[in-house]
Amino acid sequence: MRVAVIGGGGREHALVWKLSKSPQVDMIYALPGNGGIGEIAECVDIKTDEIEEILRFVKDVDYVIVGPEVPLSLGLVDLVGKHKGFGPTRDAALVESSKAFAKDLMKKTGLPTADFDICRVREEALLKIRGKKYPLVIKASGLAAGKGAFVVENESDAREKIEKLMVEKILGEAGKEIVIEDFLRGEEVSVLAFTDGKHFLPLIPSQDHKRLLDGDKGPNTGGMGAYAPVPFLSDEDVEKIIDRIFEPAVYGLKKGGIEYKGVLYAGLMITDDGPKVLEFNVRFGDPETQAIIPLMESDLMELILATIEGRLGEMRINFNAGYSTCVVLASSGYPGKYEKGKEITGFEDVDDAIIFHAGTKRVGGRFLTNGGRVLGVTATGDKLEDSIEKAYGEAEKIHFDGVYMRRDIGNRGVVG
Structure with missing residues (x-):
């Protein structure tokens, strides 16, 4: 069967890598894909929010697997058909695309969650933060690529964040409605x-x-x-x-x-x-x-x-015993402004990890940086400590100008 994977990040590379091992899959297309995905699938230069272009392309594929949240929130699965698309419909995707919707659902169904207020105008939000116990969490209700939640330590910080979200619109339409909730x-x-x-x-x-x-x-x-x-x-x-x-x-x-x-x-x-x-x-x-x-x-x-x-x-899902650690290599300046086009070297020296590409492109046989999060280096081991040590050892072999990684991934899971 022919499968189209929508997306071009590290998640999509991991999905394509795994799908390529299935005897049921004959051909994989990635829209738009990235430099690494292009080694195991055919990349098609269509962005994840270009819904009409996606629909035209996937007419002749058997299944469409949607990676990111944006095309799901735009109703891509509704449009390709639930018999062909993997992922929730646009209405179901509201549990991510609207944090206010999600919190209402949690309240109605009695799910354990932090106490919260939903605010649609600045004045209402400023009233809700008065006399609160800090720290608090302020979240943009809309999609913000994982960067829409803010911990504020006092009322002054809370006021500033409300102004930035609801007046200055630093996250655009995502911040026109906000959720204020207790810190857990x-x-x-x-x-x-x-x-x-x-x-x-x-x-x-x-x-x-x-x-x-x-x-x-x-x-x-x-x-x-x-x-x-x-x-x-x-x-x-x-x-x-x-x-x-x-x-x-x-x-x-x-x-x-x-x-x-x-x-x-x-x-x-x-x-x-x-x-x-x-x-x-x-x-x-x-x-x-x-x-x-x-x-x-x-x-x-x-x-x-x-x-x-x-x-x-x-069905059942089976997993290998042991642990896995993924260390992300990012561009200098991320999550703010960063430069692209830096040459990446050292891939040939990595022999005990899987490299999942995120923000990369391939130009004339060379891999160049093309995003904030550039690569994910994943290693496995019998113990968590083993997988951490391997992942960092292999990550050190990869180089590009301005490369940055955290040095404590997995440490909180190490017992004793």
Whole structure:
């Protein structure tokens, strides 16, 4: 069969890499893809928000697998047809594209989450922050590429952030509506599961590292690395999370006339009172996917087909034992302004890791930087410490001008 993967980041490279191993897949197209994806798939220069162009191209492919949130929020799966597209419909994608919608869903279905207020005008937001206990979290309700959540330490900081989001519009339309919520303390984890609307198959839990700097300092990014599985969450813990969070959320959507099919991602805080929902995403995580997929034994295409066809109840997902760590190599200046076009060298020296390309392009046989997050270097090991050591050892072999990586990916998962 012929498959089109929508997207061009590290997540999509990991998906294409895994799909290329399926005996069911004969041809893979990536729209737009990147320099690394081009080595195992045919890249087509169509951007992920160019919906009409995508529709024209995928008329003759068998299945369309949507990576990023933007085309899902624009209704791509509705347009290609639920029999052909993998991912939720536009209405179902609201659980990510509108944090206000997601928080309302959590409230209606009784999901454990932080207390919150939804504000649509500046004056209302300024009233809501008065007398609050700090720190607080202020989130843009719309899509912000993982950079729309801000922890504020006092009322002055909160006022400033409200002004920037709702008046200066630093995130554009994403910040016209905001969510103000209590700050939760604990360990943040990512739990993802396939669902056909009736059945749920969880992937191994992972932990993302969203801040730019070591020790979870600095600005939020799209993610500077991840590891899987999380040693402080057991299989039984994950089953409880599916029962108490995933099922009520999906059934709550169904009660409102919205069917959810695809991958559902819950960003959770493991607090002293148990798991609480920080956010929902409607697609595979990035960079969590780059850590999870190398441990997956099962055929990814078969899982996708079972999700589309509503037969997940007869499926299982098998994973290799051990751990996986992904370290992201970023451009200097990210998540702010950065330069592109820097030559990347050292690939030939990497022999004990998988390199997933994100912001790269290939020009005349050379790989050049073409984004903020450039590469993800993923290594596996029997112990988490082994995978961390391998990932950093291999990452050190890759060079480009201004390369930056965090030095503590996975450390919070190392026991003792």
